[in-house]
Structures are given as C-alpha cells and as structure tokens.
Amino acid sequence: MLHIVDIQSAAFPANQPDRPPKAIPVTKSVLPSLDEYMNEIRELWTSGWLTNNGAKHQQLERELVDYLGVEHVSLFTNGHLALEAAIEALGLTGEVITTPFTFASTSHALIRKGLTPVYGDIRPDDFTLDASKLERLITAKTSAILPVHVYGNVCDVEMIEAIAKRHNLKVIYDAAHTFGVNVNGRGIGTYGDVSMFSFHATKVFHTIEGGALTYNDPALKSRFDQLKNFGITGPETVQAPGGNAKMNEFQAAMGLCNLRHIDETIARRKRVREQYDALLKDVQGVRILTPQPGVETNHSYYPIILTAEQNRRDELHDALAQEGIFTRKYFYPLVTDYAWNQNRFASRRTPVAREIAERVLTLPLYPDLALEDVTRICTMIQERVKT
Numbered sequence: 001m002l003h004i005v006d007i008q009s010a011a012f013p014a015n016q017p018d019r020p021p022k023a024i025p026v027t028k029s030v031l032p033s034l035d036e037y038m039n040e041i042r043e044l045w046t047s048g049w050l051t052n053n054g055a056k057h058q059q060l061e062r063e064l065v066d067y068l069g070v071e072h073v074s075l076f077t078n079g080h081l082a083l084e085a086a087i088e089a090l091g092l093t094g095e096v097i098t099t100p101f102t103f104a105s106t107s108h109a110l111i112r113k114g115l116t117p118v119y120g121d122i123r124p125d126d127f128t129l130d131a132s133k134l135e136r137l138i139t140a141k142t143s144a145i146l147p148v149h150v151y152g153n154v155c156d157v158e159m160i161e162a163i164a165k166r167h168n169l170k171v172i173y174d175a176a177h178t179f180g181v182n183v184n185g186r187g188i189g190t191y192g193d194v195s196m197f198s199f200h201a202t203k204v205f206h207t208i209e210g211g212a213l214t215y216n217d218p219a220l221k222s223r224f225d226q227l228k229n230f231g232i233t234g235p236e237t238v239q240a241p242g243g244n245a246k247m248n249e250f251q252a253a254m255g256l257c258n259l260r261h262i263d264e265t266i267a268r269r270k271r272v273r274e275q276y277d278a279l280l281k282d283v284q285g286v287r288i289l290t291p292q293p294g295v296e297t298n299h300s301y302y303p304i305i306l307t308a309e310q311n312r313r314d315e316l317h318d319a320l321a322q323e324g325i326f327t328r329k330y331f332y333p334l335v336t337d338y339a340w341n342q343n344r345f346a347s348r349r350t351p352v353a354r355e356i357a358e359r360v361l362t363l364p365l366y367p368d369l370a371l372e373d374v375t376r377i378c379t380m381i382q383e384r385v386k387t
C-alpha cells in the first residue's frame with residue numbers, strides 16, 4: 001500500500017486550509033508507509049554512519065544499476081548538482097547545444113559551469129530537441145549536446161549519436177523525467193556519454209531530494225566521487241577542487257523503500273494516463289501525445305496542447321484552478337525568455353518550442369488520482385474548449 005501526500009510547496013495551493021474540498025494538485029509525492037521507512041533507517045542508529053558512501057548509498061547504487069539497466073550509477077544529493085558534475089567531468093568548453101523547452105536546471109548548469117548554451121528547436125510531436133536541425137548550430141566552439149527527454153518522451157538517440165560521432169562532440173542527456181524508461185528493451189541511461197536522473201520529491205521515483213548519473217565509461221566513477229566530495233581521495237590527499245554533492249543515508253533509505261514499489265507506482269500512473277487518453281483523444285481543440293514506438297514509458301506527465309486558432313490556454317488554466325484543479329504551464333516560459341537570458345546570447349528562433357510553450361497545459365497525474373476525478377477534469381476541459 002502506497003501513501004501519498006501533498007507536495008509542500010507554494011506552487012500547490014492544495015495545502016491551504018481553506019481549499020475547496022476536492023482540490024486536485026498537479027502532482028503528489030509517493031511515500032512508503034512510515035513503518036517501512038522506520039525499518040529502513042533503524043540500523044543507522046546502530047552504525048552511526050549517516051552520509052559519505054554508507055551502506056544504504058552502496059545498496060541503492062547497486063539496485064539502480066539493475067533497475068535502470070545501465071553499466072554504472074553515481075548518486076548525488078540532487079539532479080542539478082549531478083548535471084553540473086557531469087559537465088565538469090567531461091571537460092566541456094565553449095558552446096553546448098541544448099533546448100529552451102525544459103526546466104531551469106538544464107541551462108543553468110551550463111551557465112554556472114561557464115559555458116554558452118546554444119538553443120535548438122524541438123519536434124512538434126514529442127517536444128524533444130529536433131536532431132534534424134542540430135548540425136547547422138555546430139561551430140568550432142561546440143563541445144557537446146545536452147538534450148532533454150521531455151515528459152518521459154525520448155530524444156532521437158540514434159541520430160544524436162551519429163551527429164556527435166561525426167563532429168566529435170560529447171552528449172549528456174537530461175533524463176530527469178525518464179526514470180525506468182526503456183528504448184527497444186535498452187535502459188535510456190545507456191545512451192550518450194552520461195545521463196542525469198533527478199530523484200526530486202515530485203519525480204516518478206524519488207529520494208526526497210536526490211539524483212544520479214549513469215554512464216558506460218568506468219573511469220568516470222572516481223571523477224564523480226571526487227567532484228561530489230571536495231576532491232578528497234584519501235585521509236591526506238586532495239586531488240581536485242571538488243564541491244559537496246553527496247547523497248546521505250536518509251535519502252538513500254527513502255530510495256530503497258520507493259524502489260520496492262516502483263512497478264506499482266508506474267502501473268498506477270499508466271491507469272490514469274489511459275483514462276485521460278480515452279476521454280481526450282477525440283476532443284476537438286485538444287491534442288494529446290501519442291506513444292513513441294519501441295519506448296516503454298513511465299507516464300511521468302500528462303501534457304495537452306490546445307490547438308484552437310484563438311489560444312485560450314491561460315483561461316483554461318485559470319478556470320480549472322477556480323474549480324480546485326491545479327494544472328501547470330509546463331514548460332512556460334521558454335528558458336530563452338527568462339529574465340537573465342534577455343539579449344544575453346545570439347538569439348535563434350525556435351518557433352516550434354515557442355508555439356508549444358504557449359499552448360501546453362500539464363494535467364494532474366499521480367498514482368492514486370481517482371479515475372472519477374480524471375473524468376471530471378476531462379469533462380471540464382471538453383466544455384471549456386468547445387465555447
């Protein structure tokens with residue numbers, strides 16, 4: 001039995017005491033039972049080992065290698081710092097081609113590591129970086145590509161690999177949304193040089209805060225260990241000016257508990273997703289995403305695109321909120337429209353990303369969302385897009 005609580009964030013007004021009785025947040029964190037978690041952390045009181053590559057940390061890394069079907073896993077205290085570590089370990093320089101249709105973390109990691117993001121457009125069907133438009137963005141300064149597997153949709157990994165090979169570029173995937181996703185039976189984390197997974201409380205699998213890098217090259221392991229622990233390699237040896245990004249034992253314990261239930265979590269998300277699909281697929285003015293061939297997804301988000309010529313996305317968002325149904329304009333604004341990004345880089349047009357950002361609405365999706373509530377949400381959407 002999974003227990004699910006409201007997200008504790010101002011972004012989710014469902015926690016307010018005066019909320020309407022049937023308020024539905026856009027997402028909720030999955031929790032194991034309190035007993036299960038207590039059992040998992042009990043031995044920490046005996047060992048006294050709370051962080052720095054403890055027993056839970058080691059066990060979670062091993063279990064994730066199996067579950068994700070990857071060669072190597074390194075855990076971090078969150079996904080963002082994992083991404084910064086990947087950028088640093090691969091020694092990226094100059095320009096990195098990425099997408100404006102993502103969470104702030106992707107571009108911010110590049111900027112914070114002294115790199116210049118170059119923005120490519122996305123594909124209209126799955127919202128991932130359009131690989132067919134990548135090569136024209138490559139210059140003498142380009143060192144890597146940083147695509148994002150948006151909403152659990154996977155990028156064109158084959159074409160990206162071919163381009164990277166041809167131009168001798170590194171590839172880091174932001175796989176924050178694709179925990180447990182497989183492509184043609186292969187773990188998504190095996191593609192590219194490194195993939196970053198986020199284990200934040202709102203993600204399909206979480207360790208409260210947390211993240212991981214997956215990679216095929218075993219030599220990266222010690223680099224990541226140094227970067228997340230001050231560059232310390234022994235009691236009296238410090239190899240590199242590393243920072244601190246270690247996952248602690250309480251986080252790892254939460255991960256071990258949540259991993260026991262992950263198949264049920266994903267199956268219950270699938271149930272919700274299928275109900276949305278059935279009720280929205282024929283609604284005029286609404287476009288839903290179609291499954292990608294060969295991809296076993298994790299049903300992490302449910303975005304819809306409003307297609308009517310007169311775009312009334314914001315009105316729909318506000319009308320649903322009035323009824324206690326909290327949706328998100330995810331991802332809006334584009335990263336290229338952030339205040340810090342204004343006129344900062346040679347701006348390239350990304351018309352598809354712009355159109356999608358202005359028309360997308362992400363609907364509530366979490367494992368115990370009642371199917372009656374999904375029906376209610378779909379009825380409201382249908383009534384409002386009609387008029």
Ligand SMILES: *Cc1c(COP(=O)(O)O)cnc(C)c1O
Binds near residue numbers: 106
């Ligand atoms: C959640 C997320 C991140 C950052 O992960 P944290 O674990 O919150 O640091 C990065 N990229 C994307 C696309 C995300 O959704």
